[in-house]
Amino acid sequence: MVTLSARAADDSIEKLAVAPDCARGLDWIGKNADWVTQQQIQLTEIPAPEFSEGQRAEFVKKLLESAGLKARIDKTGNLIAERPGSESKSVILLAAHLDTVFPASTDVKVKHDGNRLNAPGIADNGAGLAALVGLARALSESRIRTTKTIVLAADVGEEGEGNLRGIRALVEDYGQRLAAVIAIDGASMEHVTTQGIASQRVEVEIVGPGGHSWSDFGAPNPITALARAMVKFSSVPVPESPRSSYNFGVIEGGTSVNSIPTSASVKVDLRSEQESQVRVMESALKEAVQSGVREENAVARANSDPLKATLRSLGVRPSGKLPDNSPLLDTIRSVDAFLGSRSRLESSSTDANIPLSLGIPAVSIGGGGKGGGSHTPAEWYDATGREAGLKRLFLITVALAGTQP
Ligand SMILES: [Zn+2]
Missing domain, CATH: 3.30.70.360 (Alpha-Beta Plaits)
Structure with a gap:
């Protein structure tokens, strides 16, 4: 297995953030958080019950393609876009699940209530998918060249009876090349899931x-x-x-x-x-x-x-735990320290279960903003804090992938 190099010290994140290419990406995020929210509304309004994620996958595919990435849908139904690094043998995988727990008949029209957006699936996983799209655009706007290959995936089968079949297929395909897996699930930046239930x-x-x-x-x-x-x-x-x-x-x-x-x-x-x-x-x-x-x-x-x-x-979902001293966790902590955000470790049942059960470093984190009422018809999302969430995701990704001059 490819291992991540040792801890990125706090000052290295500071240096990374001011490098011209990285700064361009962060600048794009600063100006386009609203655009990301608009994409989130559109994709949330495309129903994606378990085993019927195809239409939503096509929509996200177009967004990734408009970010200059070549995207494909694999035989499992996962949407995959690769951003090649100088080393194709080493991959950072970011995955946001496409599916929701709501049946096809559910009204998924997004309703605005002040800062709140109300719709089933708006946060879980509208927030994660929107963050994936925002990250893809920020990476291409930055024109940053990375060492490791970055794979962005919108995967199927995370909820209900999907049995994690999407992430299982991704982990099987990329196998030993995976240096780290980040599942982007929901909104909250307050917790990092390091233990799979x-x-x-x-x-x-x-x-x-x-x-x-x-x-x-x-x-x-x-x-x-x-x-x-x-x-x-x-x-x-x-x-x-x-x-x-x-x-x-x-x-x-x-x-x-x-x-x-x-x-x-x-x-x-x-x-x-x-x-x-x-x-x-x-x-x-x-x-x-x-x-x-x-x-x-x-x-x-x-x-x-x-x-x-x-x-x-x-x-069946297997369990697994990311060691406390993992370089992946160190990188997240360093980025959080740089951005002045706090997060606590948590255990949950997410796409990260599969890589964690195989000893591949993995976490599940939120895409930014606030959300609640997940898995209920009263689900809501508030984009306050979205920009910070996207910057965090961008910096974590770039720091893990390593930059090339
Ligand atoms: Zn979810």
């Missing part, structure tokens, strides 16, 4: 004979069994350390109020800072389901067919 997404389905609510009363009910299983699982304590969580996110089952359903299912998200804890929770879930089914079968009338349960994996 392990997760397992499972669909539990319980099926049975079904029947008429009156004449077949006493036949085992999949919804009741599922409810028993969920209550059981919820009573299992979740450790605070390693920090762990679970969520019953989608529940389905039944066809009418007076029919005993033939099936019921729930989608469950299990997460932990430690992979082994995810497996512990997964087996607790299995046990809870089996016991819910057993209990429901036990009270059903004697001659009815029993319920059966299956668990199906919807995706």
Whole structure:
């Protein structure tokens, strides 16, 4: 694996920032933060639910091409633009995910409310994608020549059941050439995600004979069994350390109020800072389901067919952690010190999980500005601080890539 050279000292960032090419890039950012926000509004208004990111990818492709980059869409659906350095063997990858958690029917029109822009997906990941576009333009305006090759990607499949397939394909393609990976996700500059949360997404389905609510009363009910299983699982304590969580996110089952359903299912998200804890929770879930089914079968009338349960994996995310003394983190800290911004380290489940799980230095950071209500219809974004976020991203990228005279 290509390694990043040692820590860029604070004064080296200062020197870097005043070098004529770098200064041109920073100057462009200073004058064009509003333009970046306009692109963010446009791309947010193109729906991009998981597995349907194509139209948004085409829009971002045009923006990268207008920044003078050659862009292509790979077979996974990722949009990729390379900015060659003098060493093609060493790559800095910046990736912003294209997909949102919102179904295609969601109203994604951006509504203005003072400084706030309201729309599902405006921050996650409208802010990240806009920052990627802004970074591409700033790099080309700067005419800076770098040592390492900079790869800018808008990738698919970060949310929901996408199972990180976009970043998986990118990391597989660039493999050993990756010196560092930066996922640009959301707005906030206040945190740097250096630890990937392990997760397992499972669909539990319980099926049975079904029947008429009156004449077949006493036949085992999949919804009741599922409810028993969920209550059981919820009573299992979740450790605070390693920090762990679970969520019953989608529940389905039944066809009418007076029919005993033939099936019921729930989608469950299990997460932990430690992979082994995810497996512990997964087996607790299995046990809870089996016991819910057993209990429901036990009270059903004697001659009815029993319920059966299956668990199906919807995706696994491995965990990983960036060492505290990583040169990547040092560079981010130096740029933050130069810009006078503060950030704390955090753990989260992002595109950075994949490189981190393979020992490739990676972080996930926000693109600048403020945002909130992510994954809800009340999501908002405020571009105050956008300029600082773009400058930060630009300086981190250039410092990592190394400059050529
Ligand atoms: Zn995101």
